[in-house]
Amino acid sequence: MHKQTKGSTEMPNPINVLAIVQGGRLEFEAVIFAASFRAANPNFEGRLIFAEPQPGPLWRSNPKIRHDEVIDLLEDFDAEIIPFESRYFGEKYPYGNKIEALKVLPEGENFIFFDTDTLHTGPLSDVPFDFDKPSASMRREGTWPKLELYGPNYAQTWKSLYDKFGLDFESSLDLSQPDEYWQRFLYFNAGFFYYKCPKIFGEMFTKFAVETRDNPPDELVCQELNPWLDQVVLPLVIHALGGGRDALPAGYLDGETTCHYRLLQLLYARESDRVVEILETVTAPNKIKKVIKNYDPIKRMIYQSRGHKARAMFDRDNLPKREQKMRNMLKKSNLWLR
CATH class of the missing domain: 3.90.550 (Spore Coat Polysaccharide Biosynthesis Protein SpsA; Chain A)
Structure with a gap:
C-alpha cells in the first residue's frame, strides 16, 4: 500500500x-x-x-x-x-x-x-x-x-x-x-x-x-x-x-x-553546464545513488562518466539542427543506452 x-x-x-x-x-x-x-x-x-x-x-x-x-x-x-x-x-x-x-x-x-x-x-x-x-x-x-x-x-x-x-x-x-x-x-x-x-x-x-x-x-x-x-x-x-x-x-x-531531457545521453550532449551540475548534484547522495544505479543507463551515464564522453562529442554552440542526427552520432559511439 x-x-x-x-x-x-x-x-x-x-x-x-x-x-x-x-x-x-x-x-x-x-x-x-x-x-x-x-x-x-x-x-x-x-x-x-x-x-x-x-x-x-x-x-x-x-x-x-x-x-x-x-x-x-x-x-x-x-x-x-x-x-x-x-x-x-x-x-x-x-x-x-x-x-x-x-x-x-x-x-x-x-x-x-x-x-x-x-x-x-x-x-x-x-x-x-x-x-x-x-x-x-x-x-x-x-x-x-x-x-x-x-x-x-x-x-x-x-x-x-x-x-x-x-x-x-x-x-x-x-x-x-x-x-x-x-x-x-x-x-x-x-x-x-x-x-x-x-x-x-x-x-x-x-x-x-x-x-x-x-x-x-x-x-x-x-x-x-x-x-x-x-x-x-x-x-x-x-x-x-x-x-x-x-x-x-x-x-x-x-x-x-x-x-x-528525454534521455540522459541527450542531456549530457546538448544541455548547459548548469543543467549537468544540477543533475549530478541531486543524484549524488548515497541513498539516491544506491537505488537509481540499478537502472543500467543511469549507472553508466551519471556514475561511470559515460555522460561526459557523450558531452565531449558535441559543441553546445553548434549542435545538429535535428535531434535524430545527435541520436545517430551517439549510437555510432556506443553511447546510446536504454
Whole structure:
C-alpha cells in the first residue's frame, strides 16, 4: 500500500504537479524528478503526485513500481503515489498514461503535468502561469504529420481534425509562418501542459484521443498515430479551451525552470553546464545513488562518466539542427543506452 502525504491546503490557488511512475525506466526517472523538484522548489506548498497505472486487461505485464526502495525515496520527497485504471490505452499506447492519469487530480484545481524525464532547475513560483489559458511545450520538431506524395497537405490534414471536433481552424494558425510550413499549425510537445481544471482538460483530451484513434478523418488515412496521438490531439484541446502557443512566455519551462531531457545521453550532449551540475548534484547522495544505479543507463551515464564522453562529442554552440542526427552520432559511439 502506497503512503499518500497531502501537501498544504492553505494555498488559495493550489498547484498540483503530476507525473507518471511505473515499473522500469520511469520509476528511476521519477526519483530524479522528485529529487530535483524538491531541490528547486523548497517552499512549494502544493502537491507532488505520481500517478501509477494498475494491472488490468490493457496490460500484459504488471506496470506497477517494481522496487520498494523507489517507493521509499518518493515518500521521502513527500510525493504521493496514486493508482489509476487504464481504460483506453495501456500497454499498446503507454503515452496515453498522461491522458488517463489526469483523473487522479482534484477537480477545479490548477495542475501542471510533466513527463517523468524532466529535471527541475528553478522554482515554479518564478513562472508567470495563467491557468485560464492552457499551453504546452514549444520545444518540438515537425514530427507529425508526415506528408505523402499526392496525399493531403498540412492544412487539409490539420483542418480535418478541427472540423471533426467543431473547432475553428483559422484562429489556430500562426500567420507569421509561411503557408504549408509545419510551424504555421498549432503543435506542441506533450512534455508538459497545464490548465485550471484537470477534469475538464482530461475528459476532452480523452474524448479527442479515443475518437481520433478509433474513427480518424479520411485525411489521416496515410498518417501514423502511434506514437504521435497525444501530440496530435493536444493542440485541439488547448485551442478549444482558449489557450495557445503564446500563453506562456518563453524561457521558463524548457528553459531556466525545467529541462525535458528525454534521455540522459541527450542531456549530457546538448544541455548547459548548469543543467549537468544540477543533475549530478541531486543524484549524488548515497541513498539516491544506491537505488537509481540499478537502472543500467543511469549507472553508466551519471556514475561511470559515460555522460561526459557523450558531452565531449558535441559543441553546445553548434549542435545538429535535428535531434535524430545527435541520436545517430551517439549510437555510432556506443553511447546510446536504454
